[in-house]
Amino acid sequence: MYEKIFDGIREQAHVRDELRMGLVCDACDLGPCTFDGSTSRVPCGITPDEMAMKNLAEKIAEGLGEYKTYKRHITMIYDLESLLKAAARMVYVSRSYSDEIDGLLAPYRTVRTVPFGLGGLHPEAVNICAVSSPQGIHDLIEFTRTTEAAESIERAGAHGVNIVSLGYPGAELAYQRGIPCIGNYLILDNALATGCIDAIHTFGSERASLEEALKHFASRKGPKCELPAPELHTTGATLDVATINRAYEQGDIEGVVVLFGAASPTCSWHMEGLVTDLVEHGYLVLVTGAHMYEGSTSTMNAPGVAHIGFCEIGKIHGRGFAPTPIVLVPGWKNAKILTSALALVHHGYPVITGVRIPVTPSIEEKLAEKGCITELDGERVVERISELQSHQVG
Template sequence: MLRQLRGWSYMYEKIFDGIREQAHVRDELRMGLVCDACDLGPCTFDGSTSRVPCGITPDEMAMKNLAEKIAEGLGEYKTHKRHITMVYDMESLLEAATRMVDVSRSYSDEIDKLLSPYRTVRTVPFGLGGLRPEAVNICAVSSPRGIHDLIEFTRTPEAAENIECAGAHGVNIVSLGYPGAELAYQRGIPCIGNYLVLDNALATGCIDAIHTFGSERASLEEALKHFASRKGPQCELPEPKMHTTGATLDVTAINRAYERGNIEGVVVLFGAASPTCSWHMEGLVTDLVEHGYLVLVTGAHMYEGSTDAMNAPGVVHIGFCEIGKMHGKGFAPTPFVLVPGWKNAKILTSTLALVHHGYPVITGVRIPLTPSIEEKLAEKGCITELNGERVVERISELQSHREG
């Protein structure tokens, strides 16, 4: 009994040592004021800082962390017999990440079924040049289905009459980020960038309303009021950057091109670049094409060389960053996946699921891991390369290893 008590005493000593060592940061952490939700962080409000890159406030950060805990708690009742947060085996965690794959595929198919009748190959503006000063501009940030409903509403006779009465040259629905990428692909609306561009978009004065999940009529009414009060065509905007999108993914043509040696392989850009990623994306994509790769782009950014041809090296945009866009499609060459950044847990979880399914993955920012865990992840096929100029070289190394 005495030995047991001494053991407990030693255990508590270690705990108290740890508590003392963490004391200087605990007050802020106890309030939930640390965030590792995306690759711009980890960030904290520690008393000496008052600003973080994404603009989240201390209260919002605390609520986000609480929501994560609630989501984890609810998740335990649905899919796990024990807490996933207590699983310390890499293989088990990678396998757990794959639980979202079927959901992603089902959702991708659902959205494609809804929107594919509107899809055609066309050139679409990517970037702030997609705003039109002479038109009523509504930035839609809801779901793909919600944005589709907004587009349909603004084309009703009632809406068209109100827009004409306001003196506007039509209505211009734009979007950004995840839904923006898919709606650009499926319906050809401008995609102005990822969520980080929203402040710049608002600063132009051209955004007349932001549509979330409310009434389409209310969003249009708000937009018409703002349009009437702004300077209209005097808004300063960059020139539109037009890129091809809307091509249906033709895996048969891709496989044939690979077998004939017309392409070196397939590279999927999964998600948009992050400010913390040092890759020069335009140069990297050009380099990949010059080395014979067909680059499939998911996400809200596009690059030079966009095309609808899938039988030769080039850049093809295929919509939002969902695993369902690429996994299980029957690619003969397993695509290499480049993840230039993760803006949320979904992208990071998707990345780990792809690793489990055997996709070679290269990330442009570090995943917060200890060196030993990072090494285990590398053994599974996921490596980090911070130097964008070495990415093509690393792909070649992975390809040689795979063929060997």
């Protein structure tokens, strides 16, 4: 599935060591500059740690920008504690947004099985892949259920309309409204290659997207599209923190692990095996993001997997968990995920990343002191979780 991505990774391999530590700077016309192991001086006198901190600050600024909470001069902060505090500016915006979307969509939420992956496409139906906001996808769903839309779909000879999504909104709409989530954004090329996607709906007119989809449906091969069997998973259960806390206090679960975001092609964790291992070790795994795993459940009082929608830390922070959740970040394909992870570190959540944050070893050590560690070996993640829990108790 990720052949093109792995080809690109191989092309970049010879320059990745320095870049992985954040040692490249294009902040002014004296550069770009780097510390490549053979150089120790740059024109402005910035140190390797300062260069890495500046680049980390730029990532955080980009992540904050998605929440309209950007702080001026953040890229001039070279103190890690201050930088983590700046990242935490997005926490309460995320909480407010999570509550807003939940208020809109919760009336439609119920426990049900939802298709995950390309098997969620229906060759005999009009398939629209919606990649707008959760509110925008909700509006599209409602429009396709109007009499006007139903008559158009019937005239086209389609067996209904099948709205699917992917990535961040796909995870939330699968949870709240039960539509298929076909994967993260890296799956889009594969989805289009099936020939079953009749339209991509972004932020335009719902009517225009349906009209485009009907035209494409009339021209394609219909049921002859080849698709894998759908993977079915349970989702839609309300996050019941009181029940979770009782289960923890009674010893029914070892703790709560939050899987924050979908896996990255550069992460070596075997995600399905890791999630199974966590459940076998007694953890309740709360999954946010565009992936679904075996062992999904609607109960919150025993080890299992609960899919709870999009990767917003507002779904977790400030909800009153008795066991502080351990947060696993298998990858960050955008700055928002990295910023969110660092914001959680600021608020005392232990965080384990599956790919390195681009900082120097000394900054990585400081992050570890604050409870943010990188573990590249997926088979050691459960062990590292136990270590972090012991540290919390101590």
